[in-house]
Amino acid sequence: MKIVVIGGSGHIGTFLIPRLVESGHDVTNISRSQHPPYQQNAAWSEVTQISLDRNVVEASGEFGSQILALDPQVVIDLICFTLPSAVQIVTALKGRVTHFLACGTIWVHGFSVVVPTTEDQPRRPFGEYGLQKAAIEEYLLTEARLNNFPATVLHPGHIVGPGWKPVNPAGNFNLSVFEKLAHGEELCLPNFGLETIHHVHADDVAQAFMAAINHRAATIGESFHVVSPAALTLRGYAETVAGWFGKKAFLKFKPWEEWQVGVAKEDAAATWDHISHSPNCSITKASQTLNYQPRYTSLQAVKEAIDWLITAGQIKV
Numbered sequence: 001m002k003i004v005v006i007g008g009s010g011h012i013g014t015f016l017i018p019r020l021v022e023s024g025h026d027v028t029n030i031s032r033s034q035h036p037p038y039q040q041n042a043a044w045s046e047v048t049q050i051s052l053d054r055n056v057v058e059a060s061g062e063f064g065s066q067i068l069a070l071d072p073q074v075v076i077d078l079i080c081f082t083l084p085s086a087v088q089i090v091t092a093l094k095g096r097v098t099h100f101l102a103c104g105t106i107w108v109h110g111f112s113v114v115v116p117t118t119e120d121q122p123r124r125p126f127g128e129y130g131l132q133k134a135a136i137e138e139y140l141l142t143e144a145r146l147n148n149f150p151a152t153v154l155h156p157g158h159i160v161g162p163g164w165k166p167v168n169p170a171g172n173f174n175l176s177v178f179e180k181l182a183h184g185e186e187l188c189l190p191n192f193g194l195e196t197i198h199h200v201h202a203d204d205v206a207q208a209f210m211a212a213i214n215h216r217a218a219t220i221g222e223s224f225h226v227v228s229p230a231a232l233t234l235r236g237y238a239e240t241v242a243g244w245f246g247k248k249a250f251l252k253f254k255p256w257e258e259w260q261v262g263v264a265k266e267d268a269a270a271t272w273d274h275i276s277h278s279p280n281c282s283i284t285k286a287s288q289t290l291n292y293q294p295r296y297t298s299l300q301a302v303k304e305a306i307d308w309l310i311t312a313g314q315i316k317v
């Protein structure tokens, strides 16, 4: 099929685009051409690259029509972050594509009630990013239900892979957390260290997009979590990472208010964002409907990312 991927050279696209090409699809990638994919793959030589800035073209009201002009059968929108952005592309593509797949986030859930959270639980998002993603999801699924727009939404967890920093056991991206654990040094975690984070390997996200395309009829008007088989507690994650380096984690705990004092503002904000959501999502729906079978547990995905960061000299052990 003729497939247009919007934002396909990042974490997800690095794995998704080669999978699409290898399955025989005619693939076009839309990006600004500012960042190459995280891994090289011969499949990229068969991809048509169109360089444009979505924000700029959208502001002139022409983004949707430019995508339509490519005459795609399937559009995979990996970088839609606002409701107006979704409205513009859906308005242009209505009645003209056989499948529209959008990338959401498990942040649409906000605070969980019953965990593991299932897709049918009422949305309680907070924070601009989660609020917008939930609004986009609602809009797309309503368009599917009422107007036959062939939309599917996939909600990844924290995307992990070789080439970038995973969310660490303190819930932020500071690589010194891994170094402390590797050296058996003291690491202070917020609260009891029992809040959760839910990773997913980027290739498992790619696997889910492929499966959604291949199970089109069953996925239209539906959303799916795309996460590893199980979430991690901060404490358990820290203890496991220390063990990889032959150390016992030397953990201290402080209530959030005390913990954040002395932590860099950026790190504290990332930790707050992750632990206030404390995601723990179910993959039952994706497993049953898409035959989604993640290749990586959270720890396996993180281990691969850490190995890459050590080899790249970004984590010193």
Ligand SMILES: NC(=O)c1ccc[n+]([C@@H]2O[C@H](COP(=O)([O-])OP(=O)(O)OC[C@H]3O[C@@H](n4cnc5c(N)ncnc54)[C@H](OP(=O)(O)O)[C@@H]3O)[C@@H](O)[C@H]2O)c1
Pocket: 006, 007, 008, 009, 010, 011, 012, 013, 030, 031, 032, 033, 034, 035, 036, 052, 053, 054, 055, 078, 079, 080, 103, 104, 105, 106, 155, 156, 157, 158, 159, 160
């Ligand atoms: N990262 C996570 O942990 C996470 C977790 C849950 C959900 N998500 C969702 O995953 C999606 C992002 O996927 P990703 O992590 O694979 O993305 P990513 O790694 O940030 O890559 C973004 C892609 O979009 C392109 N791009 C960025 N800004 C653009 C613009 N203004 N115009 C055109 N192209 C642009 C980038 O290439 P250029 O820079 O070359 O333009 C790149 O191809 C989002 O919908 C996000 O909400 C991410």
